[in-house]
Amino acid sequence: MSQPAETQGYGFNHTMIRVKDPKPSLEFYQNVLGMSLIREKKYETFTLYFLGYDRGGDSLKESHIMEREAILELTHNHGTETDENFQGYASGNTEPGRGFGHIAITVPNIQEACERFERLNVPFKKRLTDGKMKEIAFILDPDGYWVEIIQKGLRL
Amino acid sequence: MSQPAETQGYGFNHTMIRVKDPKPSLEFYQNVLGMSLIREKKYETFTLYFLGYDRGGDSLKESHIMEREAILELTHNHGTETDENFQGYASGNTEPGRGFGHIAITVPNIQEACERFERLNVPFKKRLTDGKMKEIAFILDPDGYWVEIIQKGLRL
Numbered sequence: 235m236s237q238p239a240e241t242q243g244y245g246f247n248h249t250m251i252r253v254k255d256p257k258p259s260l261e262f263y264q265n266v267l268g269m270s271l272i273r274e275k276k277y278e279t280f281t282l283y284f285l286g287y288d289r290g291g292d293s294l295k296e297s298h299i300m301e302r303e304a305i306l307e308l309t310h311n312h313g314t315e316t317d318e319n320f321q322g323y324a325s326g327n328t329e330p331g332r333g334f335g336h337i338a339i340t341v342p343n344i345q346e347a348c349e350r351f352e353r354l355n356v357p358f359k360k361r362l363t364d365g366k367m368k369e370i371a372f373i374l375d376p377d378g379y380w381v382e383i384i385q386k387g388l389r390l
Numbered sequence: 391m392s393q394p395a396e397t398q399g400y401g402f403n404h405t406m407i408r409v410k411d412p413k414p415s416l417e418f419y420q421n422v423l424g425m426s427l428i429r430e431k432k433y434e435t436f437t438l439y440f441l442g443y444d445r446g447g448d449s450l451k452e453s454h455i456m457e458r459e460a461i462l463e464l465t466h467n468h469g470t471e472t473d474e475n476f477q478g479y480a481s482g483n484t485e486p487g488r489g490f491g492h493i494a495i496t497v498p499n500i501q502e503a504c505e506r507f508e509r510l511n512v513p514f515k516k517r518l519t520d521g522k523m524k525e526i527a528f529i530l531d532p533d534g535y536w537v538e539i540i541q542k543g544l545r546l
């Protein structure tokens with residue numbers, strides 16, 4: 235099916251997930267997964283963090299955020315990080331709240347990537363050796379969201 | 391902060407959400423939002439649909455799925471589309487199950503895009519004229535997931 239003419243120029247810009255505490259989340263997405271923080275936008279009751287991979291050119295310029303694809307937006311509602319009554323966010327993979335599944339990161343060498351995650355003490359939901367699909371792994375971000383790790387170029 | 395050397399070549403490949411019935415979902419993401427179905431992979435109890443925008447070159451080739459970014463993966467667990475007891479999936483934006491927020495599509499002309507969504511009877515969560523942020527809209531996909539519509543190039 236060809237793309238309707240009216241949708242020419244549309245792009246899949248970003249995916250937004252809420253995070254309890256931006257500190258461990260930024261540490262995870264920047265240091266563990268290697269994304270860059272492109273923009274931090276503070277509002278009165280929440281702060282938005284826009285992250286993405288360096289694609290060269292203007293890809294990491296703030297002004298380029300709405301010109302590119304594959305951005306991850308983290309929303310931090312102020313106060314959840316210190317609220318003892320905050321129940322945490324749903325990963326989307328268990329009831330109640332099943333719906334959203336995961337985000338996925340492709341890596342050039344999945345064995346090396348998973349060994350590094352082990353060294354960094356990143357929790358795994360599924361190691362390469364678990365389950366049926368031996369070529370993919372799932373790690374957990376600080377809120378418990380599932381992050382799929384896939385060998386770049388894998389043919390499904 | 392610079393990207394750790396070990397994460398060179400990482401990419402934000404896809405976002406996965408579950409859908410009750412692939413028929414209206416594919417209609418929505420292909421015909422309303424203009425994505426292309428790149429790959430359909432059927433397993434015994436579920437089917438995966440990989441969609442993305444045409445970025446020229448090999449971007450729509452099946453073999454290129456794990457080489458690019460900004461893919462949307464729809465997971466259909468067989469049977470939900472006819473199961474009268476199926477409660478539907480959580481959007482992630484209300485309790486219980488708050489966590490995931492939305493995906494976002496940038497469009498070259500947001501006024502024209504929203505007028506077209508109105509003509510196509512797409513339900514809105516937030517019209518351009520609603521709320522404080524007059525330059526963004528939210529529409530709902532067939533499962534009730536929020537899809538943000540943003541003017542391409544908008545500066546936040």
